[in-house]
Amino acid sequence: MHFSCISIVTTSAPPAWGGNAKLGASEPPSCCSFLMLRQEKQQLSLLLSLHCLPSVHSALFLFPRFPSPFHISLSLSPPPWPVSDKFIEVDNRDMKEKNPWHRPVTIIITVIGVIAIVALVTVAVLQNKPLSQKYKYGIVLDAGSSHTALYIYQWPAEKDNDTGRVEQMHSCKVKGPGISSYASNPSMAGESLKECMREAQRHVPASHHSETSLYLGATAGMRLLDLENKSASNKVFLAVADALQKFPFTFRGARLLSGQEEGAFGWVTVNYLDDRLKQEFRLYGNDYQLYTHSFLCYGKDQALRLTLAHQTRTGLGTIADPCFHPGYNETKKYSDLYDSPCVSDRKPQQAPSNFTHTGIGNFQQCQEVVKKIFNFSRCEYSQCSFNGVFQPTVQGKYGGFSAYYFVMNFLNLTDTSIPLESVKEKLARHCATPWRELKNKHPDIKLKYLAEYCFSGTYIITLLTEGYNFTSETYSTIEFIKKIKGSDTGWTLGYMLTLTNLIPAEAPDTPPLPHAGYVSIVTVIALVLFVLFIFSLRPLWPRCSKQPQIV
Numbered sequence: 001m002h003f004s005c006i007s008i009v010t011t012s013a014p015p016a017w018g019g020n021a022k023l024g025a026s027e028p029p030s031c032c033s034f035l036m037l038r039q040e041k042q043q044l045s046l047l048l049s050l051h052c053l054p055s056v057h058s059a060l061f062l063f064p065r066f067p068s069p070f071h072i073s074l075s076l077s078p079p080p081w082p083v084s085d086k087f088i089e090v091d092n093r094d095m096k097e098k099n100p101w102h103r104p105v106t107i108i109i110t111v112i113g114v115i116a117i118v119a120l121v122t123v124a125v126l127q128n129k130p131l132s133q134k135y136k137y138g139i140v141l142d143a144g145s146s147h148t149a150l151y152i153y154q155w156p157a158e159k160d161n162d163t164g165r166v167e168q169m170h171s172c173k174v175k176g177p178g179i180s181s182y183a184s185n186p187s188m189a190g191e192s193l194k195e196c197m198r199e200a201q202r203h204v205p206a207s208h209h210s211e212t213s214l215y216l217g218a219t220a221g222m223r224l225l226d227l228e229n230k231s232a233s234n235k236v237f238l239a240v241a242d243a244l245q246k247f248p249f250t251f252r253g254a255r256l257l258s259g260q261e262e263g264a265f266g267w268v269t270v271n272y273l274d275d276r277l278k279q280e281f282r283l284y285g286n287d288y289q290l291y292t293h294s295f296l297c298y299g300k301d302q303a304l305r306l307t308l309a310h311q312t313r314t315g316l317g318t319i320a321d322p323c324f325h326p327g328y329n330e331t332k333k334y335s336d337l338y339d340s341p342c343v344s345d346r347k348p349q350q351a352p353s354n355f356t357h358t359g360i361g362n363f364q365q366c367q368e369v370v371k372k373i374f375n376f377s378r379c380e381y382s383q384c385s386f387n388g389v390f391q392p393t394v395q396g397k398y399g400g401f402s403a404y405y406f407v408m409n410f411l412n413l414t415d416t417s418i419p420l421e422s423v424k425e426k427l428a429r430h431c432a433t434p435w436r437e438l439k440n441k442h443p444d445i446k447l448k449y450l451a452e453y454c455f456s457g458t459y460i461i462t463l464l465t466e467g468y469n470f471t472s473e474t475y476s477t478i479e480f481i482k483k484i485k486g487s488d489t490g491w492t493l494g495y496m497l498t499l500t501n502l503i504p505a506e507a508p509d510t511p512p513l514p515h516a517g518y519v520s521i522v523t524v525i526a527l528v529l530f531v532l533f534i535f536s537l538r539p540l541w542p543r544c545s546k547q548p549q550i551v
């Protein structure tokens with residue numbers, strides 16, 4: 001906007017000038033913003049309503065350029081003091097000479113300013129637009145001994161250090177038992193997976209189905225079936241492979257994981273989730289010293305068979321089991337109990353077909369029975385865990401997951417800062433709880449789980465202390481965990497992490513400009529805007545007040 005600069009001089013100090021104009025002292029006058037203009041007929045009236053110090057006799061005002069020539073009548077409020085009911089005449093041409101702030105210049109500067117602002121905003125918006133994050137997906141089926149679980153993982157297509165940041169996106173628990181239980185009807189093993197697979201189809205975006213790898217890894221249950229009946233285990237693998245191939249994912253095989261692999265991938269999972277492998281994650285490029293051993297037959301379910309086998313070794317019709325609650329009474333089949341390569345060779349010759357399994361709920365006695373399933377006498381190394389297997393001294397942090405977590409969580413014993421003695425006391429109280437009372441207290445818990453928590457807790461504590469040699473001091477280095485940062489702990493994530501190295505990353509989205517270019521453009525535009533701003537203040541430059549026109 002153009003401003004003309006004039007000054008108004010009063011003959012005496014106004015008693016009170018209303019308004020919001022700023023007035024300088026009488027010498028030198030300063031530029032002031034604000035007057036109200038009113039056009040009446042051919043005449044513009046300036047309504048001054050100013051507050052001013054009594055000593056101020058002159059004021060210099062800025063106001064929109066007037067048509068030239070023109071008259072301004074000053075009408076002061078409160079009622080004019082003995083001054084100036086004057087007509088002011090301003091020669092516009094004269095003003096033009098004095099004020100270089102001409103219209104064409106203003107237009108040019110305004111246009112450049114607007115273009116600069118638009119350019120700045122456009123560049124900033126384009127550069128900082130959130131890039132549409134592209135994900136890759138992978139599906140791993142954990143075919144465990146007691147059940148199968150499906151995990152969907154996702155990671156940004158742009159890999160971090162050649163390894164995707166893989167996280168669990170969804171999980172699905174397959175209904176029914178583990179796939180090894182379908183040895184006599186393999187097609188049902190495949191059938192059982194379908195519900196979770198359809199769920200996976202819904203969770204992975206359809207456009208990514210074909211590029212999503214699908215793996216199935218089988219652990220202890222299938223290891224045992226493989227030992228017992230290789231052809232039956234092959235049939236189960238064929239059946240699950242056949243079922244999985246029918247889904248639109250890229251099926252990359254159903255295979256048996258060795259105990260070593262299971263241990264190593266579980267180790268990778270927890271260390272990855274705890275960010276311990278973040279910096280240089282090259283699993284097979286780095287040397288990590290890892291001790292892993294998997295005791296086939298010492299998973300919780302097989303350990304229970306071993307314990308029961310020990311108690312029924314003479315072929316009794318009834319056993320009073322200290323690991324089950326008082327009042328517990330179930331009739332079980334010898335054939336079912338011994339239907340596992342872990343115990344099949346121990347089946348008593350003269351056993352009846354059934355036995356009555358009753359509980360007496362005694363933690364100490366239970367521990368004694370449980371200890372019987374370990375062989376501590378044989379060790380050909382400097383030190384062993386049990387059954388003659390070497391084990392280094394425990395040091396560092398340990399994670400207990402899956403059954404360790406389920407059991408200790410139920411027993412309210414996940415806090416490992418609780419002294420071992422207190423843990424045992426708590427377990428003793430739990431084991432002594434009558435079965436009926438326990439059922440009433442936990443109506444929502446599956447009876448099979450509920451009945452076994454006394455045994456399971458005793459087994460876990462015995463395995464950790466007697467088997468793996470954790471002491472009262474080192475017990476607290478164990479953490480019973482289910483998930484870390486939203487991902488289940490187990491071997492599957494470690495497996496997925498390793499396999500993602502095989503999946504090529506697609507070209508990532510990059511910002512429209514390289515960073516240096518973006519910074520340069522923004523800097524230049526900011527400089528232009530700054531210069532324009534300085535120019536826009538030109539009417540306020542001191543020059544304006546140098547030669548005021550005196551009215």
Ligand SMILES: O=c1ccn([C@@H]2O[C@H](COP(=O)(O)OP(=O)(O)O)[C@@H](O)[C@H]2O)c(=O)[nH]1
Binds near residue numbers: 143145146
């Ligand atoms: O709420 C639960 C869920 C599972 N389990 C038991 O936990 C074990 C599952 O362990 P894991 O996941 O290691 O078994 P797998 O993968 O071999 O099936 C089985 O004995 C289950 O009976 C349990 O006691 N409580």
